[in-house]
Amino acid sequence: MKYVERVSADRFNPWPHGSPPLGQLDIELTERCNNECIHCCINLPAADRAALGKELDTETVKRILKEAASLGTLDVRFTGGEPLLRHDFEELYLFARRLGLKVLLFTNARLITPRLAGLFARIPLLIPIEITVYGMRAGSYEAVSRVEGSFAQFWRGMELLRERNVPFTVKSALLPPNRHEVNMFESWAAEIPWMDNPPNYVMFFEKRHRNDDPEKDRSIQALRLSPEEALAVMTREPQQSRQGASDFCRTFLGPPGAKLFNCGSGHACCVDAYGCLQPCMGLRAPELTYDLNNGSLEEALRDFFPRLRNLRAVNPQYLERCAHCFLKGLCEQCPAKSWVETRSLDTPIDLLCLCTHAEARWLGLIGQEEKAWEVRDWRSRIKKAFGS
Numbered sequence: 001m002k003y004v005e006r007v008s009a010d011r012f013n014p015w016p017h018g019s020p021p022l023g024q025l026d027i028e029l030t031e032r033c034n035n036e037c038i039h040c041c042i043n044l045p046a047a048d049r050a051a052l053g054k055e056l057d058t059e060t061v062k063r064i065l066k067e068a069a070s071l072g073t074l075d076v077r078f079t080g081g082e083p084l085l086r087h088d089f090e091e092l093y094l095f096a097r098r099l100g101l102k103v104l105l106f107t108n109a110r111l112i113t114p115r116l117a118g119l120f121a122r123i124p125l126l127i128p129i130e131i132t133v134y135g136m137r138a139g140s141y142e143a144v145s146r147v148e149g150s151f152a153q154f155w156r157g158m159e160l161l162r163e164r165n166v167p168f169t170v171k172s173a174l175l176p177p178n179r180h181e182v183n184m185f186e187s188w189a190a191e192i193p194w195m196d197n198p199p200n201y202v203m204f205f206e207k208r209h210r211n212d213d214p215e216k217d218r219s220i221q222a223l224r225l226s227p228e229e230a231l232a233v234m235t236r237e238p239q240q241s242r243q244g245a246s247d248f249c250r251t252f253l254g255p256p257g258a259k260l261f262n263c264g265s266g267h268a269c270c271v272d273a274y275g276c277l278q279p280c281m282g283l284r285a286p287e288l289t290y291d292l293n294n295g296s297l298e299e300a301l302r303d304f305f306p307r308l309r310n311l312r313a314v315n316p317q318y319l320e321r322c323a324h325c326f327l328k329g330l331c332e333q334c335p336a337k338s339w340v341e342t343r344s345l346d347t348p349i350d351l352l353c354l355c356t357h358a359e360a361r362w363l364g365l366i367g368q369e370e371k372a373w374e375v376r377d378w379r380s381r382i383k384k385a386f387g388s
Helices: 049-054 058-070 090-097 114-122 138-145 150-163 179-189 214-222 229-232 240-253 297-310 318-322 336-344 350-363 379-386
Strands: 024-028 077-081 102-107 129-133 168-173 269-272 277-278
Touching: 024 058, 058 090, 058 297, 090 102, 102 229, 114 150, 129 150, 138 150, 138 350, 150 168, 214 269, 229 350, 240 350, 240 379
Parallel strands: 024 077, 024 269, 077 102, 102 129, 129 168
Antiparallel strands: 269 277
16 A cells, blocks of 8 residues: 655645645734834834824734645744734744744743743744844943833843743844943843854834834934944944855845836735734835735735735836845845835835945945946856855
8 A cells, every 4th residue: 555655746736726825924012112212213102192002903913824824934023022922922923832832922021031941941032033132231222122121121131031041032122222332232131042153233223114203213313324434334243244244245246227126015015013024024005915804814915915926117317226236245225125115015215225335345346436237247246256
C-alpha cells in the first residue's frame, strides 16, 4: 500500500483555493499609548474614548489571527501604540500561541507585570520582545516620554523579564535629550544576553500617520538629524560599518526602475487598530487599504494586494532620479515614506536622498558633486570599493 508520493512543487499548492501564503502579519492592537513621546507618529492618549470605541474587539482579532494561520503565517507582530494597554492582551497572546504562531511584541515595557513576565516565561513568545528605550536616566527618558515616573516603570518591567529569563532586545530613537547617551546605551545593551547585534536607532522621524496634527508634524521634523549627523552615527565604528555595507551593497544595489513596490508588500501586511489591512505600518493611503470588517485576508491577498506589485511611478522627479539611482538599496525612500511625508506614493524625499548620498560618498561609491542617478558604471564602482 502506498502512503507517500513525491510530487513536484509545481504540482502542489498547500493553500486552499489557490490562496497565496501570508508570511508575516503585523497587528496594531491600539493607537493609544501610556507615553506621550515627542517624536511619535501615531500615539493617542491612553484613555482616548473615541479610539477605544473603534478598536477591533477580541473576537475579531482572533478571527484575523486564525485566518492568518490558515494562510501560512508563522509570525505575528503585536504593536501599537502600546499593545499592553489592551485589556484582552493576555487572551489574544494565548490564542496566537495556541495557533502555533510565534509572537513578536513591540513595547515600552512599562506595563510588564510579574504576572505577564511569568506568562511569557511559561509560554515563550519564540521571538525576543523588542523594547524601545528613550534614555538611560530618568531625566533623558522622561524628556522624551513626557510622563513622570515612566523611566522607573520601564526599568522595572525590563528587570522582570530579565529575572525570568524572558528574551528581549532593545532599540532606541535618537533624540536631543538622549543623543549624548549613545555610548552608555550601547555598553549597557551589549550586556543583555539576547543582543546578538548592536541596537538599532530611528533617526528619520515620520510625520503623523493620520495627518491629524500639523503642529506636531513641524515639531517632529525639527527633531530629525542632518545628513552629516546621521552619517556620524552610522559610522561610529568605521570598520564594522564598512564591512556591513560591503556585504549589503554587493547584493542589493542597482537602479530599481519605475516599479514602486520592491519589498514584500502583499506577502506581509499590517492590520491597523480598526480593521484596515495595509501593505505596511506606514502606508495608510485609502486606495491601498482593505477593510477587513467587510472582507477577509484571503480575498485581500488574492484580489486586492497583487496589484501593488504592478504599480509604477508617474512623478517626473522620481522617474528622473529614484528610478535610475543605483543607491536605491541604501535609501529609505519607499511608497510608505513618501505617503507619510507628501501624501503621494512617488515623491522623492530630499532628506533621505541627501543622507544616502552622504553615506555613498563615505563608502567611496560617488564623488563629492556626483548624483547617483547619473552614474552608469555603478557595478565597477561597487567592485572597486568592496572587491569582487
